[in-house]
Amino acid sequence: MLELDPIRQYARSFFEENSGCHGWEHTERVLALARRIAVAEGADLDVVSASALLHDIGRREESASNGACCHAAYGAELAGTFLESLAVDRDVIQRIVHCIAAHRFRNSLHPETLEARILFDADKLDSIGAVGIGRAFQFAGEVGARLHDPAVDPATTRPYSIHDTAYREYLVKLRYLKDRMLTASGRRLAKERSAFMDAFFARLNDEVAGEL
Numbered sequence: 001m002l003e004l005d006p007i008r009q010y011a012r013s014f015f016e017e018n019s020g021c022h023g024w025e026h027t028e029r030v031l032a033l034a035r036r037i038a039v040a041e042g043a044d045l046d047v048v049s050a051s052a053l054l055h056d057i058g059r060r061e062e063s064a065s066n067g068a069c070c071h072a073a074y075g076a077e078l079a080g081t082f083l084e085s086l087a088v089d090r091d092v093i094q095r096i097v098h099c100i101a102a103h104r105f106r107n108s109l110h111p112e113t114l115e116a117r118i119l120f121d122a123d124k125l126d127s128i129g130a131v132g133i134g135r136a137f138q139f140a141g142e143v144g145a146r147l148h149d150p151a152v153d154p155a156t157t158r159p160y161s162i163h164d165t166a167y168r169e170y171l172v173k174l175r176y177l178k179d180r181m182l183t184a185s186g187r188r189l190a191k192e193r194s195a196f197m198d199a200f201f202a203r204l205n206d207e208v209a210g211e212l
Contacts (some may be wrong), residue, residue, distance in 0.1 A: 002046040002088065007053050010082055014057040020142050021135040022059050026126060030055065034122035037185040038115070047092065047115045051099035054079040055119060072109075076101035111182060121186030124177045129193025132174060133200055136166035150205045170201050
């Protein structure tokens with residue numbers, strides 16, 4: 001059995017200066033979701049838990065490089081080195097590293113194991129539903145975007161700009177996440193969360209137009 005306390009302490013050290021939408025609170029929510037799905041799907045709880053705790057430790061480097069560094073690949077490298085220092089079994093390290101490397105939405109590396117698919121789903125689930133809406137608005141505020149633009153055209157607007165609203169993120173990515181789930185539990189949870197999100201943005205458009 002893996003000792004999760006040192007893994008948690010190590011992972012949290014990467015978030016001391018990051019309180020944004022990818023901050024430590026996101027990691028804690030992903031951990032809770034991943035463990036819930038792991039129990040339902042019969043996965044290795046140790047591998048899932050360690051992967052969830054470590055999955056975003058490369059975020060700081062990705063942000064510092066303006067996206068040039070892939071946080072999934074870099075985080076997997078960091079995690080592997082750290083787990084080796086704890087004398088974790090080599091096979092377990094490889095399984096955890098794969099989960100981390102394959103969890104990114106915009107990634108050509110496909111989650112090959114049940115544990116990797118669970119981490120992928122848990123991470124995406126935190127981007128939809130009520131929490132996902134909150135995170136989308138938080139990120140929009142971080143980049144200085146407008147509150148809302150019902151006429152936004154994703155094809156002619158740029159991310160990290162005044163046009164990068166929560167609604168734009170919904171149009172570009174969030175509404176499609178339910179179709180990307182890789183586990184039965186993930187699909188069930190995503191369906192409910194996505195329906196709530198669809199209703200929210202429909203109402204937001206109506207309220208902004210003065211129709212409600």
